[in-house]
Amino acid sequence: MSVSAEPMSAPVREQEPSEALRPHAEDAFAEELAVLAAQDDRPRPARWKLSPWAVATYLLGGTLPDGTVITPKYVGPRRIVEVAVTTLATDRALLLLGVPGTAKTWVSEHLAAAVSGDSTLLVQGTAGTPEEAIRYGWNYAQLLAHGPSRDALVPSPVMRAMAEGMTARVEELTRIPADVQDTLITILSEKTLPIPELGQEVQAVRGFNLIATANDRDRGVNDLSSALRRRFNTVVLPLPESVEAEVDIVSRRVDQLGRSLDLPSAPDGVDEIRRVVTVFRELRDGVTSDGRTKLKSPSGTLSTAEAISVVTSGLALAAHFGDGVLRAGDVAAGILGAVVRDPASDKVVWQEYLEAVVRERDGWTDFYRACREVSA
Template sequence: MTSSNTVSTAKLREAAEDAYAEEIAALIASDDRPRPPNWRMSPRAVVTYLMGGTLPSGFAVTPKYIGDRRLMEVAVATLATDRALLLLGVPGTAKSWVSEHLAAAICGTSRLIVQGTAGTSEEAIRYGWNYALLLAKGPSRAAVVGSPILRAMEAGRIARVEELTRIPSETQDSFITVLSEKTLPIPELDAEVSAAKGFNLIATANNRDRGVNELSSALKRRFNTVVLPPPATVEAEIAIVESRVAALGRAFEIPAEPPGADEIRRVVTIFRELREGVTLDGKSKVKQPSGTLSTAEAISVVGGGLALAAHFGDGRLSARDLVSGLGGAVVKDPVQDAIVWREYLETVVKERDGWKDFYKAARASA
């Protein structure tokens, strides 16, 4: 029997470099192509890590990104130059996921990260001070508390900035000297930190945040922008949801049967039709809700349904389990979106062959 005071040491979520350490090691061992300074593997190997593949040894590398390979090639090639990388897209298009895996594969750590918010200060981008040392001995290099950006510069690694456009405009300007001159001045010490070879920066931004804190033209020029689109096909989106839900099930040790393809297809179909405003066969237009209905939300709906089935059902994902999370995903505006959802149920779901159980469950919970 386990004591109630026992604390599990298992991590809820491992960083990419830890979760996929075996794959990274196998790629490094088999990689004989030229590597940019301070990179752990060649650009081609980084793309293989992201897109998946089979190594000459027969080792299988799992895909981390399901989409256009050329986008990943452009992103990786950018990081091998003096241009920083901006991953742009609507919510749920795997921007943070790709950013994390790029950093893990290239430099071995994805942890050098600044989370952009309205309260992000210059200290989070540049440096702060150890005030005990500052008061005791005055300004010195030892008293400087380096930001993740500064530490990445010193070590020649990749730094990450999440939600760049959430950072106030006056604070964003702190990146300009770092990206253009590859130095970070410390005026208090009449010194500067010069970036070691291998340093670069990956930023992510939600293109629905345009107008929140628009990037200046000077800062935009320092980035090469790669737009990550929603999954191009139903099959691609189903593959993404299936893969991520399976990973969630393992991580949270959910005692339920893996969801069948039909259940995932239903959720993906609903999300795509409401997101695009037309049924998959192109025959009927549907009203669109106010939310984005991203792939990430589809993963949450299926994952939540799986937890319901495991802990409050018979361990098999049912229509009732799925619709319990769908309402909250679709209905962000309780007035407008509720009307959209009810109309979609009556005009599309009700008439669809094989969806009667889903329709009844959705109507019961609406």
């Protein structure tokens, strides 16, 4: 017996999107999505809000025929985005794989927002994620009072996405226990979720698909089984290719975060952003940008996401305890915290880098002094 794909009620939002500290993508970029939908005359897969071309344009940015500028949400190779979008238009699920800070969650959210108009059908993977988070749970008051029934069943985000023909998201898939991960195998291969307690099943309707993210450096709790991995098309998100590309990513994201926090504009501190990015890239790569000096790398990942966090915190310091302009002293403590994760080994790495590279670099005297002050 199959369960009809009746729409299930969306989660209640208790505040207006404009009041949210971190609005969902479909709320933060509602105007861009609306303009794209209005001008999008290309074929759309079933239940998609936009065509694949418009989804890629939304992520990568561009100028529409009427002159409307779509801001980039992801800065990286176009082909990666095109492959990801095309995967979602097939019956294959999408796995976004990469080291920490390569915008996997960010891309996942914006893909779901552009395809389904709703990025909230989310399962957050942890070591304690239960099977019910992917399949369904029960309202135990209803269950005890009336026994198993549809009224007592609590659908998971994945179950709702199947019934409504939408895009579900599973974050940090490799952190979920292996037996819970494998719950997805039947869903992705048969497009069916059995409910044996009721003798029923939920069959996915057209438009359903799933985006998962996984970290390929810190492998989390459990690697994916070969059976599950075969159900995904894997797209690897790379680190930014150049300093300028990473500076652009950090500047854009910090500017977005800064507006929501009433912080100064990020371009006022672009020189400090470039320094933060340079330090992170050199320590991450184990060599200076000119290729002349080999470096030891710390235990942390020093990702683009961490650079964004360091700069945002620095802007907050500049706004509340400075003159509003991002300076070396505002980012020094954040860099130290990002680099020195292991007090024993990482501190040595940082001190050697300061003395051998930063101290000798032209125009970095203020940065060196600020870092020395917080490292003392």
